[in-house]
Amino acid sequence: MKRRQFIGLFGASALGLVLPELALGEDRRRSSGSTTTTTTASSSLVPTDTGSVGSVVIVGGGMAGATAAKFLRLWGGSNVQVTLVDQNATYSSNIMSNLVLNGSTTMSQLTYNYNTLTSAYGVKFVQGSVVGVVPPVGSTAGSVRLADGRVLFGTKIILAPGIEFDDVPGLTPALQENYVPHAWRAGAQTTKLASQIRNMRAGGTFIMTIPASPYRCPPGPYERACVVADYLKRNKPGSRVIVLDANPFIQAERTNFERAFNVTHAGVIDYRPGQSLTGVTVSITGGKHAVTTSSGTEYADVLNVIPSHRAGKIITDNPVLANVGGRWAGVDVRSYESTSVPNVYVIGDSASSGQPKAGHIANQEAKLCADAIARALRGDLTPNPAPKTNSACYSPITADTASWLTVVYGYDAVNKKMVAVPGAGPIEAAAATQDNFNDMKKWFATLMSDSFA
Numbered sequence: 001m002k003r004r005q006f007i008g009l010f011g012a013s014a015l016g017l018v019l020p021e022l023a024l025g026e027d028r029r030r031s032s033g034s035t036t037t038t039t040t041a042s043s044s045l046v047p048t049d050t051g052s053v054g055s056v057v058i059v060g061g062g063m064a065g066a067t068a069a070k071f072l073r074l075w076g077g078s079n080v081q082v083t084l085v086d087q088n089a090t091y092s093s094n095i096m097s098n099l100v101l102n103g104s105t106t107m108s109q110l111t112y113n114y115n116t117l118t119s120a121y122g123v124k125f126v127q128g129s130v131v132g133v134v135p136p137v138g139s140t141a142g143s144v145r146l147a148d149g150r151v152l153f154g155t156k157i158i159l160a161p162g163i164e165f166d167d168v169p170g171l172t173p174a175l176q177e178n179y180v181p182h183a184w185r186a187g188a189q190t191t192k193l194a195s196q197i198r199n200m201r202a203g204g205t206f207i208m209t210i211p212a213s214p215y216r217c218p219p220g221p222y223e224r225a226c227v228v229a230d231y232l233k234r235n236k237p238g239s240r241v242i243v244l245d246a247n248p249f250i251q252a253e254r255t256n257f258e259r260a261f262n263v264t265h266a267g268v269i270d271y272r273p274g275q276s277l278t279g280v281t282v283s284i285t286g287g288k289h290a291v292t293t294s295s296g297t298e299y300a301d302v303l304n305v306i307p308s309h310r311a312g313k314i315i316t317d318n319p320v321l322a323n324v325g326g327r328w329a330g331v332d333v334r335s336y337e338s339t340s341v342p343n344v345y346v347i348g349d350s351a352s353s354g355q356p357k358a359g360h361i362a363n364q365e366a367k368l369c370a371d372a373i374a375r376a377l378r379g380d381l382t383p384n385p386a387p388k389t390n391s392a393c394y395s396p397i398t399a400d401t402a403s404w405l406t407v408v409y410g411y412d413a414v415n416k417k418m419v420a421v422p423g424a425g426p427i428e429a430a431a432a433t434q435d436n437f438n439d440m441k442k443w444f445a446t447l448m449s450d451s452f453a
């Protein structure tokens with residue numbers, strides 16, 4: 001199968017990949033977090049000579065960056081040196097993190113390392129925080145600068161830093177960490193929010209706010225409302241979930257979530273669209289937090305304010321790169337090269353690609369980008385004329401049922417953007433079922449393997 005055809009398909013199983021056994025010695029060293037740089041020889045998975053020659057530095061080892069690193073080695077071969085930089089030694093998956101809130105899983109079960117990328121694919125991993133980018137010009141390498149002063153060079157640079165959050169009036173970072181966690185970048189805040197929900201009184205009020213689109217994972221906040229409502233019904237009788245949505249209507253999987261709000265969780269979820277957040281007053285003495293929107297003030301025992309998003313700081317620090325409203329990076333969706341800075345590519349949530357900000361799409365964008373760079377590094381500068389991507393998303397509605405949503409996107413050459421292919425979505429599951437819940441687990445395991453193993 002030609003690479004361009006199989007980019008549009010999804011998953012390790014679809015790719016026919018045999019996942020390599022982990023090198024256990026290497027695993028133990030990496031998971032200690034003590035090693036900050038790892039370089040390994042290529043394995044037989046990486047072809048020796050594809051004709052591609054060059055070096056690529058990737059900033060951000062999340063869903064987009066990890067996938068790009070792996071597929072650049074698979075498709076570029078051993079003469080393409082790939083360096084993956086992340087500020088953290090391991091990656092915490094946002095996907096499935098709403099299930100930490102009802103105790104179904106833990107953050108440690110959602111943690112991934114870079115061992116297989118280094119041991120099986122010969123990716124070099126560097127732990128560090130990138131603070132500056134100098135774009136490559138022609139055959140002159142560009143560079144990224146780390147906070148500790150190290151500089152890494154590449155003939156191509158990929159930026160995949162995910163998102164940053166806007167300020168919320170009344171909330172400092174410390175108040176968010178300790179009292180009003182957004183838990184929209186999975187990690188300590190997710191665990192914090194789970195413990196607040198676990199300790200909430202019966203008959204209490206959980207309030208969450210949803211930012212205006214675009215935000216990461218369009219169905220994610222509605223999924224969270226359902227998971228929390230389901231937990232509270234079973235464990236904290238008489239409690240309520242109030243959803244204050246800045247958007248005029250449910251942003252994804254509308255039929256399924258309307259049914260979930262009005263039938264499955266009727267009397268528990270109170271969904272209010274068109275609510276612009278104006279401020280928060282945090283109670284640090286254990287009283288109720290106040291949240292004010294365009295419609296008035298509500299009081300919460302547990303408050304979950306999801307701030308509005310923008311691209312990662314390394315992009316918004318550079319107004320030329322952040323050429324979509326100063327907030328997102330414009331890209332050529334055939335290659336993900338920046339529309340304003342040649343040889344710099346932006347993938348994942350930071351890119352303005354016309355597709356949802358989602359991990360599944362980040363994986364697809366990464367493959368298209370890897371393919372474009374591997375070809376450019378062997379002199380083939382012709383962009384893929386008809387890229388296709390697929391977005392798939394499962395949403396837990398209760399502790400053991402889920403719904404799903406899928407869309408196939410294709411390239412609209414006239415308007416130069418990705419658009420939903422007629423007849424191929426958005427398509428929603430007919431109902432939330434246990435079968436879907438089981439399929440969700442398989443989908444998640446396949447996606448994470450495809451990106452990290």
Ligand SMILES: Cc1cc2nc3c(=O)[nH]c(=O)nc-3n(C[C@H](O)[C@H](O)[C@H](O)COP(=O)(O)OP(=O)(O)OC[C@H]3O[C@@H](n4cnc5c(N)ncnc54)[C@H](O)[C@@H]3O)c2cc1C
Binds near residue numbers: 131350359
């Ligand atoms: C609750 C929740 C549920 C979700 N559920 C789904 C789902 O079911 N399906 C789905 O497809 N998507 C889902 N998503 C969305 C998905 O998680 C994101 O769209 C996806 O992670 C984006 O990938 P990314 O690589 O762009 O960013 P990320 O995965 O966030 O990775 C960015 C990486 O860059 C690193 N980084 C940032 N800046 C720097 C820097 N300066 N230097 C070094 N490293 C840096 C970070 O440490 C991070 O590892 C969900 C999100 C949330 C919050």
